[in-house]
Amino acid sequence: MKMAGAKPEVSFIGLGAMGFGMATNLIKNGYKVTGFDVWKPTLEKFQAAGGNIADTPAEAVKGTDYCICMVATAQQAQAVLIEGNDPALGALPKGAALLLCSTVPCAYVQGLEKQLAELGRGDIRLIDAPVSGGAARAADGTLSIMAGGSDDAIEKGRFLLQEMSDPYKLYIVKGGIGAGSNMKMCHQVLAANQILAASEGLGFATHLGLHPHFASQEILKSEGWAWMFENRLPRMLDPEYKPVASALTIILKDTGIITSEARRFGFPTPMTSTAEQVYFSALGRGYGPDDDSSLIRLYIEGKGKIGPVKGLAEDDQSKLALVVGLLKGIYLCSAAETIAFAAKCNLDLDQVFDLCINAAGGSTMFQTVGPEIIKLARGEQLSTGDGESFKELVQQLQEAIEEAQRVKAPVYLATQAFTLAQLALQLAPETAGNVSRAAVAKVWGL
Amino acid sequence: MKMAGAKPEVSFIGLGAMGFGMATNLIKNGYKVTGFDVWKPTLEKFQAAGGNIADTPAEAVKGTDYCICMVATAQQAQAVLIEGNDPALGALPKGAALLLCSTVPCAYVQGLEKQLAELGRGDIRLIDAPVSGGAARAADGTLSIMAGGSDDAIEKGRFLLQEMSDPYKLYIVKGGIGAGSNMKMCHQVLAANQILAASEGLGFATHLGLHPHFASQEILKSEGWAWMFENRLPRMLDPEYKPVASALTIILKDTGIITSEARRFGFPTPMTSTAEQVYFSALGRGYGPDDDSSLIRLYIEGKGKIGPVKGLAEDDQSKLALVVGLLKGIYLCSAAETIAFAAKCNLDLDQVFDLCINAAGGSTMFQTVGPEIIKLARGEQLSTGDGESFKELVQQLQEAIEEAQRVKAPVYLATQAFTLAQLALQLAPETAGNVSRAAVAKVWGL
Secondary structure: OOOOOOOOOEEEEOOOHHHHHHHHHHHHOOOOEEEEOOOHHHHHHHHHOOOEEOOOHHHHHOOOOEEEEOOOOHHHHHHHHHHOOOOOHHHOOOOOEEEEOOOOOHHHHHHHHHHHHHOOOOOOEEEEOOEEOHHHHHHHOOEEEEEEOOHHHHHHHHHHHHHHEEEEEEEEOOOOOOHHHHHHHHHHHHHHHHHHHHHHHHHHHHHOOOOHHHHHHHHHOOOOOEHHHHHHHHHHHOOOOOOOOOEHHHHHHHHHHHHHHHHHHOOOOHHHHHHHHHHHHHHHOOOOOOEHHHHHHHHHOOOOOOOOOOOOOOOHHHHHHHHHHHHHHHHHHHHHHHHHHHHHOOOOHHHHHHHHHOOOOOEHHHHHHHHHHHHHHOOOOOOOOOOOOHHHHHHHHHHHHHHHHHOOOOOHHHHHHHHHHHHHHHHOHHHHOOOOHHHHHHHHOO | OOOOOOOOEEEEEOOOHHHHHHHHHHHHOOOEEEEEOOOHHHHHHHHHOOOEEOOOHHHHHOOOOEEEEOOOOHHHHHHHHHHOOOOOHHHOOOOOEEEEOOOOOHHHHHHHHHHHHHOOOOOOEEEEOOEEOHHHHHHHOOEEEEEEEOHHHHHHHHHHHHHHEEEEEEEEOOOOOOHHHHHHHHHHHHHHHHHHHHHHHHHHHHHOOOOHHHHHHHHHOOOOOEHHHHHHHHHHHOOOOOOOOOEHHHHHHHHHHHHHHHHHHOOOOHHHHHHHHHHHHHHHOOOOOOEHHHHHHHHHOOOOOOOOOOOOOOOHHHHHHHHHHHHHHHHHHHHHHHHHHHHHOOOOHHHHHHHHHOOOOOEHHHHHHHHHHHHHHOOOOOOOOOOOOHHHHHHHHHHHHHHHHHOOOOOHHHHHHHHHHHHHHHHOHHHHOOOOHHHHHHHHOO
């Protein structure tokens, strides 16, 4: 249920692909929204959509009790809130709610809370509220939101969180300021790996000689399904990888948050670190502003340049099985990395699971194996029971890797997943038996 | 000492960059050599250098008691020896020595021995004799050679092995046919990683704003020295990466032998597998025929495309320390992967060490830490004593990775090395103390 009655005024800083949709959704729901963005054409568009516009952050927030900040980075947040030109801080009314929806490191938002107190603005009700779900859901008000903050702040800001999110996808994360960012960060482990996996999987299919339209439709029906694959697919299939719905630089920023925070904890992120290197290579080629689905370019180039190659798989069904095996291996390891990292961040793992399967990180593998990995994280016994065993999954992954080697196709993530599976088998030889696929998570110390 | 007196006739199949030098060296040493190659211009050049030439493999080997085969792949060897047009087998005199100097999988040369017996040619004295050292040493007769075979075969072929090798770099590897190939394969773990490390290290230096001429000279004087870095350096610095001394396709072939043989053993090769993916990407870009030093292109592109970036290191010495820290981390992990794989292949680890430090795989790190890793492989106690500890090395590697992230430079191998170091610390928390850097090898099960 959305809130009824008179709607308060809201200021909105940062009207990019996500922010614009979120802000105009509030307008559609009857709020008077004053927007600010450094990019003037966006402001004009926002005005045309019924918003008020401001020339500076301070002007936007003046007299409004609710401020939503949806800039791209922690540096930008710091600038518009405190350190830049005519920043918001001085103009925010006493006791105002400040919802920081940008994806930032936990350390940043915790530092911001401290800095507000030091600057005598402990009255501001800061909410750490990163979102997930993409531009379409932003505009629909059906985002996934993970919010952390004091009870007082959450109470004041809850109606806005509700306006922007799907009723089943608003997560109030225990742990106060920073907990929302940690939750988002752990979710983004799935995103960082699965965005690239979409390109790697479909690129591999192409190397095998499968038609990408046919292969992708089959993948969507298989255990190799992932939200990211389905979401990126139309743009991967577009000859120009258009429209730009989420630029490479966005996921690269999130990836950097994951790997740098993980290093701070001494926590290994073999999957995300591998993805990050491929993202850096793509950035170096000038693909930064392009849609991240365009990374399939890195995986399909070379036709006619790699010399004669021949795989073993002859028919479409065998080839598809290899592609699905490759994707499942990647998704298994990204699930394990996510849950192990969430455990390291002391997040509520049931909440992590519920959030991830309903957000952009969802995949069939996560849905199936996630609960088993959570058991492992809690020191409970793994099942040895039904369904595909770890050994069977590793066998499929190995067959995919071997075929990729024959056709000389790069498969960075699958190769890393296979290495991790081998290390898990070596670490715990009992996993060589018919145990749950969750056993791979032993590599991350679970 | 080279053999004195009358020199027997020798046939030589495969006159590529290595084979041509090896064959003409024999001519210079007074042998009558009959050469065969599928590429006619090479044959003309060989004739001009004093060789006899033949139109087919059978014609080349007819009546000569010694045949050296130096083609590029196992497939080519199979063709010229047995299955191709007018192959050598039928024409080889009874009891002839057949030196297979190509780098091939152990499984291939063992299969070849079996096939010879099945075809009624068990009389042929097969020697498995892959080489290392590059084209210049091939032409000088100062290669490293690792030879396996029956005592009888080695006895017959030893003088030729001696003609082609440096007297201190001829290794008769215990274990019969296949042992030479296994030794070469383990050595190539170092090669596969350190060829790419040269590009990664100098590429990273470039991203940091160091002049590559300056940086490389400093690296050569540091603990970040490696034979491959020194050898590839002139070509990395050449604007066209010329001359082509060793094509990408050559090291990619060896890399494929390593990773596929390792999978057969269930042995993880996280470093080489990472390198292989980068090689596949380079192949897809059409760099296959280019010198492998040209892979630095993958690491330096993007100037002006990656947006404004800024590292923390200000002065040249701090930047150099980061580059050396990066290289040391990679060399440590490639040393561990090599020795652990050699142990898995049941090779004599003292011989492996002696061979590697004197061949193309040598590095200061291998020289320093190799003996400690061998101790670990033998279940002996690691020293806790002098010099840099594991923790200190990991710290330097981490600083390098973090700076690479700041300047958005891809560092695939260093990232993998850091992940492995983290896993080693997690596996064996006691390694967090002041133990030997060899502790990283625990990841490979040592």
